[in-house]
Structure formats: C-alpha cells, structure tokens
Amino acid sequence: MILTLKTGSSKKDIEKIILKIKELGFKPQVSAGAERVVIGVIGEKAIIHRDKFEQFDAVEAVTAISKPYKLVSREFKKEPSIITIGKNVKVGGKQVIIIGGPCSVDTRANLMENAREMKKAGAHMLRGGAYKPRSSPYSFQGHGEKALELLAEARKLTGLPVVTEVMDPRQVQIICRYADVLQIGARNAQNFDLLKEVGMAKKPVILKRGLATTIEEWLMAAEYILSRDNDQVILCERGIRTFETATRNTLDLSAVPVVKHLSHLPIFVDPSHGTGVREYIGPMARAAVAAGADGIMIEVHPHPAEALSDAHQALLPTQFAHLVKEIKAVAEAIGRTI
Ligand code: PEP
Ligand code: MN
Numbered sequence: 001m002i003l004t005l006k007t008g009s010s011k012k013d014i015e016k017i018i019l020k021i022k023e024l025g026f027k028p029q030v031s032a033g034a035e036r037v038v039i040g041v042i043g044e045k046a047i048i049h050r051d052k053f054e055q056f057d058a059v060e061a062v063t064a065i066s067k068p069y070k071l072v073s074r075e076f077k078k079e080p081s082i083i084t085i086g087k088n089v090k091v092g093g094k095q096v097i098i099i100g101g102p103c104s105v106d107t108r109a110n111l112m113e114n115a116r117e118m119k120k121a122g123a124h125m126l127r128g129g130a131y132k133p134r135s136s137p138y139s140f141q142g143h144g145e146k147a148l149e150l151l152a153e154a155r156k157l158t159g160l161p162v163v164t165e166v167m168d169p170r171q172v173q174i175i176c177r178y179a180d181v182l183q184i185g186a187r188n189a190q191n192f193d194l195l196k197e198v199g200m201a202k203k204p205v206i207l208k209r210g211l212a213t214t215i216e217e218w219l220m221a222a223e224y225i226l227s228r229d230n231d232q233v234i235l236c237e238r239g240i241r242t243f244e245t246a247t248r249n250t251l252d253l254s255a256v257p258v259v260k261h262l263s264h265l266p267i268f269v270d271p272s273h274g275t276g277v278r279e280y281i282g283p284m285a286r287a288a289v290a291a292g293a294d295g296i297m298i299e300v301h302p303h304p305a306e307a308l309s310d311a312h313q314a315l316l317p318t319q320f321a322h323l324v325k326e327i328k329a330v331a332e333a334i335g336r337t338i
Contacts, residue, residue: 001046002076003039003053004061013058014039020056024049029229031077036060040076042227067262068216069223071231077264083232085204086161086180089124091234092266096331096338097295099163099268100320101127103310104140105147113302115154117317122324122338125181126151126160127297131167132309133187140308148178155180163206169197176201186211186238186273189221199228206268206297208236211249215258222265235259235267236297237288239274248276248313251284256291268295272313281315282323289330296327 003017014030014037021028021041029040041053050062065075083091091097100123105111115126130147132140143150151162161180166172167188175182181204188194189210198205205225209218222233237256239249251274259267269288271281285296301307301314315323328338 001041001050001053002063002065002070003041003056003059004063005037005039005058006060007036009037009058013056017053017056017058020052024052029071029076033077033079038076040071042070069219071226072219072222072233072263072265074262074264079264081231081264081266083204083234083266085125089161091204092294094336095124096289096293096327096336097124097268098324098327098338099123099125099127099295099297100300102129102301102307103272103299103314104129104132104142104308105150106143106306106308108150108153110302110306111150111154112157114300114317115158115160117302117320118300119158119160121317121321122328123160123320124295126154126158126162127183127299128154128162128164129309130164130175131171133165133167133185134309145174148175152178166194166198169194172197172201176203180204181206181234183236184208189213189218192221192224195221195224196228199225199230202230202232204232204234205230206234206236208238208270209240209252209255211241213240215255215262219259219263222263233265234295235263235265236270237267237274237293238270247274247280249274251275251288253284253287253291256288256293260292266294268297269293270297272297272299272310272315276313278313278315278319281313282319282326285323286326286330289327289336290334292334298323 018028026043100118105128132142163181165183183206186208239251242250271284304311304314
C-alpha cells in the first residue's frame with residue numbers, strides 16, 4: 001500500500017505517519033520525489049488498515065499496489081531512479097552509460113591494457129569477473145581475490161569504477177571491499193538469499209535477468225533487494241532461453257520499454273551474452289540504445305586468444321571504440337548523451 005502525501009507536508013507530519021506504520025507492525029519506506037513524498041507501507045494485509053491512514057491530514061491518497069512487487073513499481077515512484085556510482089557516474093538520467101572489459105580477469109598486463117583502452121574509448125565503467133559462474137565445473141572458475149585486487153588497481157590507473165559478479169552470500173563482504181558495483185548474474189537471478197545479502201550491502205547492484213525468468217519474476221527479484229533497504233538497483237537484460245540456436249540467447253529488447261513502463265529502475269542491455277556472436281554485438285547494442293536502454297555492457301579483450309572465458313564473443317578494443325562512436329550517434333538522435 002502506498003500513501004501519497006499532500007505537497008508541502010512537513011517533516012513532523014511524515015514522522016507521525018511513520019510512527020503509526022511501525023505501531024501497526026509494518027515497515028515504512030519513504031520516497032521523496034521532486035514534488036511530493038510517497039510512503040510505502042510494507043507488509044502483508046497493510047491495506048486492511050487504510051482508514052487509519054486516511055485520517056491523517058497530510059495523506060492525500062491511499063493506494064493499494066496489486067502487483068507482487070511494490071517498491072520497484074512505477075506506482076510507488078513515478079520519477080526514474082538515478083543511481084550514482086563512484087564519484088560521478090550517474091545511471092538512469094540523460095547519459096547512456098557504457099561498461100566494457102573482459103569476461104574474466106586473467107593476467108595483470110591484459111587487464112591494465114584493457115582498462116586503458118576502455119578509458120581511451122570513452123567507457124564509463126570497467127567490468128571483469130573474479131568469481132565465474134561456469135556451466136562446467138572443469139572450466140576456469142575465476143582468480144577470486146587476486147582478480148579483485150587487479151580490478152582495484154585498474155580503477156586506480158584509470159579512475160573507472162569497477163563492476164564484478166558476486167555468486168554467493170559469503171562473497172559479498174570481500175567483493176564490497178574492492179568493487180563499486182556488485183553484479184548478480186543470470187544464473188543467480190533468483191538466488192533469494194544472495195539477493196537479500198546484497199540488499200543489506202548498500203552498494204549499487206546490477207541485476208541480470210535470469211535465463212528463464214519472466215519480467216515479472218525479474219522485478220520480484222529486484223524487490224528482494226529494495227525491500228532490504230538498498231534501492232540502488234540497475235536491471236540488465238542479457239537474453240533468455242528460447243528455441244532459437246543461431247544466437248547464444250535471444251536478446252529480448254522489448255524488455256527495455258516494458259521495464260520502463262512497469263518500474264522506475266534503470267535498465268542496461270548486455271548484447272555480448274545476449275547474442276554470443278562477435279558480429280551481432282554492435283547491431284544489438286545500437287538497437288538497445290535506440291530502444292531506451294540506460295546503459296550497455298560489453299565484453300572486450302585485447303588478446304582474445306588469451307582470454308580464459310567467452311573468448312569468441314570478446315570485441316577487440318578497436319571494435320569497441322568504433323561501437324562507442326556509433327552508440328554516441330544513436331544516443332544523440334534520441335536526445336541523450338554518452
Ligand atoms: C557475465 O556478465 O560475466 C556473465 C556471466 O553474464 P550472465 O550472468 O548474463 O551469463
Ligand atoms: Mn562472459
């Protein structure tokens with residue numbers, strides 16, 4: 001249930017309402033928009049108590065949210081959420097954010113070369129896997145903490161904030177020490193204990209769509225994080241399983257306008273895992289920006305033959321730099337910047 005307060009409600013009014021919510025055993029979630037304050041009353045059957053809130057002078061409207069996700073919904077928050085990463089990367093505004101980097105961190109030399117190239121090409125963030133979710137237990141599993149140290153070194157070198165995947169609740173603490181953004185991968189999109197743990201971490205999170213999750217299930221996964229008081233969530237479409245075999249996954253670009261309609265959270269697109277084919281990444285990245293994506297995540301490697309995972313889908317830095325220029329043109333055509 002959400003309480004929309006009258007414009008100009010005072011701090012004291014808000015405090016009184018919050019007290020009442022807690023008294024009734026529910027959890028208040030305040031969202032201060034540009035014009036008005038909205039308070040979410042979180043808890044089952046909160047709507048039964050609607051009359052108790054209608055009595056407050058400051059309450060203009062009491063609305064039930066019938067969807068299984070609440071804090072993530074447009075009903076709860078009308079304005080798009082802007083998420084700040086590092087000192088000055090703002091996600092969800094006019095700027096389209098570009099993330100580039102290797103699938104997994106391998107050697108120090110390769111990562112530093114890659115990071116320098118990403119910076120030069122105009123990327124805003126650096127990606128790199130330290131803990132890798134591999135389909136086979138015999139495939140390279142990531143260099144773990146050593147890779148996290150290298151990512152932190154690459155950030156120091158370039159100033160680019162770094163994003164890396166967390167696979168297990170036990171990794172959250174250590175990854176938080178090194179990374180600017182925690183990524184939840186497709187295979188863990190419905191690992192509810194992990195979602196709760198990153199919710200408590202208070203770091204920005206990129207939540208990938210699961211291989212077979214509907215948009216509603218994906219938004220409910222995001223709700224797990226927001227309901228633990230972490231509202232810094234960026235969704236990332238990365239393709240879903242269909243009968244098609246020409247591409248690694250089927251990139252569902254319609255998820256971009258659907259998510260924008262249903263939620264205030266920003267949405268990125270990952271055409272690298274979405275297609276799995278080097279030649280298709282550029283066209284789908286351009287299409288994603290045209291469709292309204294707030295950012296793009298792309299795998300890049302300066303020497304793909306040395307990559308320890310996803311070598312076949314890694315762009316070369318020169319190809320990435322060319323794509324950034326194309327993305328800029330598309331972004332500008334729809335009134336955005338990069
Ligand atoms: C990744 O980004 O490194 C990754 C493993 O992606 P996904 O979880 O989308 O498969
Ligand atoms: Mn990969």
